[in-house]
Structure formats: structure tokens, C-alpha cells
Amino acid sequence: MDIAHLGHVELLTPKLEESLRFFVDVMGMTEAGRQGDSVFLRGWDDYERYSLQLTASHTSGMGHAAFRTRSAQALERRIAALRAAGTEVVPHEKNFGHGTGWRFRDPDGHVFEIYWETEWYDAPQELRPALKNQAQRFPARGVSVRRLDHFNCLAVDVGACRAFFEATLGLRLTERIVLDTGEEVGMWLTATNKSYDFAFTKEAHGVGGRFHHVTFALDSREAILQAADVFLENGVFIETGPHKHAVQQTFFLYVWEPGGNRVEVANAGARLVLAPDWKPITWTEAERRKGQAWGLKTIESFHTHGTPPLPGESA
Known part of the structure; x- marks a missing residue:
């Protein structure tokens, strides 16, 4: 249990300004700062400085996903475990909102990061909440997402990725999908008492390192139904939902942001896994x-849809 929680996700977008307007005006996130080609955004109850990094790119997809450890010692243990497994781990300095991040690739080629030192969000006066145990004032803008919840990557070999994260980061498997052939085509892992912090599902085209979606939490099913109206009013393409998943029982709604990445809003944290066994x-x-x-x-x-686009596929 050295990994504390999912910290942030970096999305690449070929349409930075359009993607930024989507996440600020439609999703209701707050800009927390800028650095280089990236803009950093937060949900109103994320306790760290940011939870989403939007980075200008020639394509779409996930730049990296980052997890915070429970202590400096826990960070050292996970780095050692990764290196013992033969994984290259390199320091990434001068990060916005947190200390040194240690980056590595999973068996499918996705970039991950673990870190300990972080900057807690200190809301400016105009965003100070009435309740001091809340990170920021409720924005009452667009969907007004509360926090980052989870993400889903595509993988050529789901089972290999699951075994990698269990062995190196100590994450726990809560649910999975296994075909009649014995192939594992879906897995949901957690670092917390949430039922999952991220998932991997089968990449149908044999291309490594692709991304399926990122998910932000809302408080209720009713909030997700209202989000559907917000998306409709803003001309956002609703791909599917609102429905209820069988796996993990998540109530969901999927849209595509202007850069081409799939985004979900869900009451994803409703199910908890409290049993140690x-x-x-x-x-x-x-x-x-x-x-x-x-x-x-x-x-x-x-x-079939993932990011970045497949070779020869239109963005």
C-alpha cells in the first residue's frame, strides 16, 4: 500500500485552446497555472494544485499518469521495486505543483510517474469556500466536476500490465474480464479503498501505448443527467450514456473533447472495497x-476509438 492515490493525468491535444475552453467552460474546471506548452487544471475538491495537465501536441492521447506515494520512504521502496523488475526509472525535475517525479514505462509503453512531495492547493480569496474542509468554492459553471477519479488505458497484453503493476507498485486487482481462450482483456486496479483507480482494456489493433478515457467524479446520478444537458447545450458530442456499467457498477456518460480524447463523468467512487482480503x-x-x-x-x-489515432486514421 505504498501508493496513496492517483494524482494527475496529462492529456495531449492538437487543439489546446479548444480543449482548454472545453475543460474550463463546459467541465467547470479551474485553471491552476501554466508552464511551457501545458495548462494545469483542477476540480473544485482536488486537494493538490492540479489534477489535469493539458499539453499542446501534434496528436492526442495520454502524456503520462502520476501517482502520489504515502511517504518519501514509500517512494524509495517503489523505485527500488521497479528497478529490481528491470524497469528503467528516471527522475523528472522542475515539475509544476509537485517535487521530483520518477518516470517509467509499463509493458505496453504508457508513461507513468510516482512522486511524494506536492503542493497543496491554496485557493485565492475569490475562490475560498465557506467550508474550510473543502479545497475550493463550488464553481457553479458547466458540469462543475468535483475531482479526478480514474483513467483507462488500452493495452495489447492486459495480463502482462496487470502483473507488472501488482508486482512493482503493489496495486490490488478488484475485477477483470477473461475470455474463453483464457486471455485477460480487462482489469481494474486500486491503490485505495475505491473499487478502482485505473483500468486497462484490450487494444484491438495491436498498437501499444494508446489511451481510452479519463474520468471525473460527480456527486450523484442526477448530476450526470444534468451534465448530459450541459453537453447538449454546448454542442459537445455525447458518445454513449447515461447508462450503468456491469463491471464496477459505474453510472456513466462519455463525450469526446475537441482534441479527440474520450472523457467520462461518473459517480465512480460510489463503490468501496474495504476488505483486506x-x-x-x-x-x-x-x-x-x-x-x-x-x-x-x-x-x-x-x-474501436482510442487516442492517439491509428496510423492512417483521421484525428
Whole structure:
């Protein structure tokens, strides 16, 4: 349990200003600062300086995902575990909002970072909340997402990635999908008592390092239904939902931001895993063919669209 929680996700976008307007005006996030080609954003109850890094790029996708450790000693232990597994770990200095980050790649090529030293958010006077145990005043703008919840990467070998994170970061498996062939095509891992902090699902085209979606938490199902209206009013493409997932029982709504990345709003933190001896749930191929818990059939693009675009595919 050396990993404390998901800290932030970096999204690459070929349309920085349009993506920025989406996350500020539609998602209701607050700009926390800028550095180089990146803009840093936060949900109103993220306790760290930021939770989303938007970086101008020639393409879309995930730049990196970062986890905070529970202590400086925990950081040292995880670095040692990664190196013992033969993983190259390199320091990344001069980070916005936190100390030295130690970066590495998973077996599929995604970039991850772990860090300890961080900057707690200190709201300016105009954003100070009435309740001192809340990080920031409720923005009452657009969707007004509360916090970063999780993300989902695509992977050519899901099982190999799951084993890697279990062995090196000590993360726990809560649910997974296994086909009749024995291949693992979906896995959900947690560092906390949330049922998952991130997921990996099968990349259908054999291309490593691709990204499926990032998710921000809202407080209720009703807030997600209201978010659908906000997206509609702002001309945002709603890919699918609101529905309820069978896996993890997340109530969800997916949209695409202007840069092409998939974004989810969900009441994702509703289920907790409190048992220290939790037994992972395995879903079979036949069970998953039934689709979501309820709602419309899963749209085809949910299984085919990822970022960055495939070679020869339009952004």
C-alpha cells in the first residue's frame, strides 16, 4: 500500500485552446497555472494544485499518469521495486505543483510517474469556500466536476500490465474480464479503498501505448443527467450514456473533447472495497456479451476509438 492515490493525468491535444475552453467552460474546471506548452487544471475538491495537465501536441492521447506515494520512504521502496523488475526509472525535475517525479514505462509503453512531495492547493480569496474542509468554492459553471477519479488505458497484453503493476507498485486487482481462450482483456486496479483507480482494456489493433478515457467524479446520478444537458447545450458530442456499467457498477456518460480524447463523468467512487482480503471478481466472455447492466447497447466506437489515432486514421 505504498501508493496513496492517483494524482494527475496529462492529456495531449492538437487543439489546446479548444480543449482548454472545453475543460474550463463546459467541465467547470479551474485553471491552476501554466508552464511551457501545458495548462494545469483542477476540480473544485482536488486537494493538490492540479489534477489535469493539458499539453499542446501534434496528436492526442495520454502524456503520462502520476501517482502520489504515502511517504518519501514509500517512494524509495517503489523505485527500488521497479528497478529490481528491470524497469528503467528516471527522475523528472522542475515539475509544476509537485517535487521530483520518477518516470517509467509499463509493458505496453504508457508513461507513468510516482512522486511524494506536492503542493497543496491554496485557493485565492475569490475562490475560498465557506467550508474550510473543502479545497475550493463550488464553481457553479458547466458540469462543475468535483475531482479526478480514474483513467483507462488500452493495452495489447492486459495480463502482462496487470502483473507488472501488482508486482512493482503493489496495486490490488478488484475485477477483470477473461475470455474463453483464457486471455485477460480487462482489469481494474486500486491503490485505495475505491473499487478502482485505473483500468486497462484490450487494444484491438495491436498498437501499444494508446489511451481510452479519463474520468471525473460527480456527486450523484442526477448530476450526470444534468451534465448530459450541459453537453447538449454546448454542442459537445455525447458518445454513449447515461447508462450503468456491469463491471464496477459505474453510472456513466462519455463525450469526446475537441482534441479527440474520450472523457467520462461518473459517480465512480460510489463503490468501496474495504476488505483486506478482497477476492477479485472475474467476468466471463458470455457474461460480458450481455452488455452493460442496463441502458442502450454499447456503441461500437467504445471498442474501436482510442487516442492517439491509428496510423492512417483521421484525428
